Amino acid sequence: MTPSSYLFVPGDAPDKIAKAGRTGAGALILDLEDAVAPSQKAVARENVARAVGDGADRPQTWVRVNQEPLLAEDIAAVAGPGIAGIVLPKAEPELLAAADSLLAEAERRLGLADRSLAVIALVETARGVLSAATLASHPRVVRLGIGEADLIGELGLRPGPERTEMAPIRLDLVLASSAAGLAAPIGPVETALADLELLRTTTTALLALGFRARTALHPRQLPVINEVFTPSAAEVAQARRIVAALDAAEALGSGVAVDENQQFIDLAVVRSAREILLRHNGSV
DSSP states (O other): OOOSEEEEEETTOHHHHHHHTTSOOSEEEEESSTTSOGGGHHHHHHHHHHHHTSOOOOSEEEEEOOOTTSHHHHHHHHOSTTOSEEEETTOOHHHHHHHHHHHHHHHHHHTOOTTOSEEEEEEOSHHHHHTHHHHHHSTTEEEEEEOHHHHHHHHTOOOOTTOGGGHHHHHHHHHHHHHHTOOOOEEOOOSOTTOHHHHHHHHHHHHHHTOOEEEESSGGGHHHHHHHHSOOHHHHHHHHHHHHHHHHHHHTTOSOEEOTTOOEEOHHHHHHHHHHHHHHTTOO
């Protein structure tokens, strides 16, 4: 199952880590990076290492590590069968190569299968954006994500509340993911925690642009994110009608069909319908 919501959980807050599995998140990201003050990095690392090794039943769990010089220490501490992999911040090809080597070393040390620890490459820099296709094609990367606060600052942008100015960059990640055969990318957090209408608006825009997941900073954001990325009953019913219509046409020797609303249906239309059904069944 590919999650549609990822909840960031501060690594220096063991009480929040303990509760995170009951929030309704599709996946958890235990954070050693931005959510943790420099003075608390070692404490957070110990908390997360203890949590991922305790055998507790949690949703798919990832750890956002720090960049170098803390990268090696983070990976050595948290690598193990209790995590799906790491979220690599400010991902660029050189940093990804370093993380790949460290993860491979950890897998050998722990007796894990080769590349059993995956990477979500978080694009947060201009070089990361320009390298999106390279990042997506790396054999350890299973998904791209975007972190826009650092990127906006680096580029000197002044986006509005809905960040429509970011659409071209977001689309770069959608294209890179699709070309590499990855799941659709993960959208950025919404920092206006109390504005759930803005969250719904911006999440719907991400869905329209080709994203199929989003990170959250607070559990209250999860119901909206999960709802937007879950096809409605009407969408599922329509998708089933489209697939059935083309199946019936093909049985009669035709490669196209027209539904009751005079909508033209061919393989391209059915491809979108099947993607809705896959998400409905929890496969995408």
